Amino acid sequence: MSRSFAIADTCFLIDWARYRGRDLLFKLYIVYVPESVLREVKSESTIAWIASKLASGDLALFTETESEVEEARSIMERSRRMPNTPAVDLPEAICIVAGRRRGYVVLTENRGALKFVELAEDYSGVIIHRSLEILLQLQLKRYLEPDCGDPALRFREYEEDTKHLFPRKDLLNAVATIRRELCGET
Amino acid sequence: MPLFDVSYAEKLKKWEELEREARELRRRFADWGFIESLPPRLREALKYYIETGDIRRAARLAGLELEDFRELLRRANVPVVV
Numbered sequence: 001m002s003r004s005f006a007i008a009d010t011c012f013l014i015d016w017a018r019y020r021g022r023d024l025l026f027k028l029y030i031v032y033v034p035e036s037v038l039r040e041v042k043s044e045s046t047i048a049w050i051a052s053k054l055a056s057g058d059l060a061l062f063t064e065t066e067s068e069v070e071e072a073r074s075i076m077e078r079s080r081r082m083p084n085t086p087a088v089d090l091p092e093a094i095c096i097v098a099g100r101r102r103g104y105v106v107l108t109e110n111r112g113a114l115k116f117v118e119l120a121e122d123y124s125g126v127i128i129h130r131s132l133e134i135l136l137q138l139q140l141k142r143y144l145e146p147d148c149g150d151p152a153l154r155f156r157e158y159e160e161d162t163k164h165l166f167p168r169k170d171l172l173n174a175v176a177t178i179r180r181e182l183c184g185e186t
Numbered sequence: 187m188p189l190f191d192v193s194y195a196e197k198l199k200k201w202e203e204l205e206r207e208a209r210e211l212r213r214r215f216a217d218w219g220f221i222e223s224l225p226p227r228l229r230e231a232l233k234y235y236i237e238t239g240d241i242r243r244a245a246r247l248a249g250l251e252l253e254d255f256r257e258l259l260r261r262a263n264v265p266v267v268v
Contacts, residue, residue: 165265
């Protein structure tokens with residue numbers, strides 16, 4: 001099955017680098033890493049993972065153009081005018097620009113980026129996937145075997161490995177989808 | 187004429203509720219004994235993160251690289267809620 005192109009920000013990558021099923025990500029996507037993101041990654045284990053995946057072609061380097069950086073700076077300014085919105089910084093903003101211009105799926109855990117795309121009408125077509133959506137997709141496509149005795153298990157494993165928590169309502173919806181689509185519950 | 191259309195206002199309200207939930211989870215799970223034992227700069231940066239969820243500014247307050255601050259969040263049992 002052909003994979004989609006995606007583009008990931010820093011926090012997403014450093015969390016996925018700690019997840020036991022981290023390479024499953026590449027069942028769904030070829031993932032671009034902006035140079036501004038790569039500059040923020042420092043630890044040996046994360047760099048080693050990224051280097052090995054760049055070598056295998058599962059990750060690819062995304063070199064921002066001047067025009068993309070200019071648009072990203074405009075996103076940063078606009079996000080600061082939105083009420084109570086966590087700042088969108090350059091690496092996330094570059095990902096949003098690539099999402100709009102090139103149709104890449106944006107992989108982020110940044111609340112500012114999520115909120116910006118939902119509120120800014122001219123970016124409403126940008127698709128953002130958090131880890132929650134990715135773990136759900138991996139199970140729906142059977143790359144990650146669901147546990148029908150404990151349908152929340154795969155999500156909990158990610159939470160344990162990364163010390164990330166999914167919003168409870170979103171998690172309940174994802175678990176309900178697993179029960180309905182994969183475990184034959186109505 | 188209203189400043190925002192209804193759907194925009196509803197979206198803002200939804201995000202307000204999400205942020206409230208995230209802040210409560212960060213406060214509840216945080217290892218406050220560990221946080222209070224840290225040097226002032228790290229302690230205040232963690233408190234800033236717990237209140238705002240803004241990891242980059244918190245990392246800068248702490249004087250740490252982003253990845254090192256993410257590790258500090260794990261040690262302090264402060265979850266990233268998204």
